[in-house]
Amino acid sequence: MPVIELKNISRSYRNGQVFINALENINLSINEGDFISIMGPSGSGKSTMLNILGCLDRPTSGTYEIAGRRVEKMGDSELADIRNQLLGFVFQSFHLLPDLNALENVELPLIYRGLSGSERYKRSVKALKSVGLEQRIHHRPSQLSGGEQQRVAIARAIVGDPKVLLADEPTGALDSKTSESIMEIFQELNNQRGITIVQVTHEKSVAEYGHTIFHLRDGKIEHVENVIKQK
Ligand code: ADP
Ligand code: ADP
Numbered sequence: 001m002p003v004i005e006l007k008n009i010s011r012s013y014r015n016g017q018v019f020i021n022a023l024e025n026i027n028l029s030i031n032e033g034d035f036i037s038i039m040g041p042s043g044s045g046k047s048t049m050l051n052i053l054g055c056l057d058r059p060t061s062g063t064y065e066i067a068g069r070r071v072e073k074m075g076d077s078e079l080a081d082i083r084n085q086l087l088g089f090v091f092q093s094f095h096l097l098p099d100l101n102a103l104e105n106v107e108l109p110l111i112y113r114g115l116s117g118s119e120r121y122k123r124s125v126k127a128l129k130s131v132g133l134e135q136r137i138h139h140r141p142s143q144l145s146g147g148e149q150q151r152v153a154i155a156r157a158i159v160g161d162p163k164v165l166l167a168d169e170p171t172g173a174l175d176s177k178t179s180e181s182i183m184e185i186f187q188e189l190n191n192q193r194g195i196t197i198v199q200v201t202h203e204k205s206v207a208e209y210g211h212t213i214f215h216l217r218d219g220k221i222e223h224v225e226n227v228i229k230q231k
Contacts, residue, residue: 002065003163003196004030004053009062011048022048024219026062032163035190035197037207040216046200047168049216053198054087054166055079067163084112088157088165088195092172094149096141102128102152103137109160127155131185147178154185158195165189167199171206183209 006028051057064072106124131151171179189195213225
């Protein structure tokens with residue numbers, strides 16, 4: 001079942017008299033439980049695509065349906081609801097709050113949901129456990145390695161039980177060995193919890209953790225690559 005369906009999505013930007021088509025007639029269907037990677041040269045539309053998928057931006061034309069809800073015409077507050085209820089975000093630079101410890105960072109999205117303190121604690125510890133950080137819950141970001149910080153960010157992204165995890169260069173700030181361990185966590189979330197994952201990456205070895213790689217060029221899907229897993 002598709003959890004995400006983009007039909008004829010275009011997004012153009014106006015620069016004075018000039019229009020730039022950042023995305024042109026994109027059709028994309030992502031099933032529940034998929035693990036998708038998006039690659040492409042700089043300027044090919046990756047960020048625009050992720051911003052639209054993440055309900056941070058609206059397409060200029062076309063339709064976007066996520067979990068059966070049409071979002072392309074929604075207003076800002078409805079889009080914020082979709083982000084809070086259905087999506088989790090992971091970034092290249094972690095985006096943790098430096099004055100909060102790991103646990104408090106992970107609890108943040110739950111505060112907006114009005115959950116009780118004990119419920120927040122329970123869920124956040126569980127999320128930190130699932131990324132292997134139960135021994136570090138009282139550490140601040142500055143006391144953690146890059147890989148550990150990204151694991152806190154992943155715990156924060158999944159603590160609200162999102163349907164889809166969106167990741168923007170999740171390994172861009174990490175060495176290759178740490179990158180592998182982050183991808184193994186993504187694999188586990190995907191295999192064992194059925195979370196749908198969409199990641200943008202420059203690194204082929206990271207992209208290949210996905211089942212399918214979409215190669216963007218000049219705002220179009222140039223090539224769809226099915227990853228053959230070799231074990
Ligand atoms: P990528 O993430 O692959 O580098 P982007 O989605 O950032 O690509 O950009 C796609 C195209 O849209 C580029 O030509 C870029 O210059 C243009 N673009 C992106 N954002 C804006 C903006 N806010 N205003 C004008 N042009 C933009
Ligand atoms: P980097 O990955 O280089 O650190 P950022 O993480 O700052 O870059 O931004 C990546 C994209 O995520 C941006 O295009 C931005 O619009 C989007 N973004 C920024 N803040 C949020 C947020 N709170 N929730 C979801 N997306 C965000």
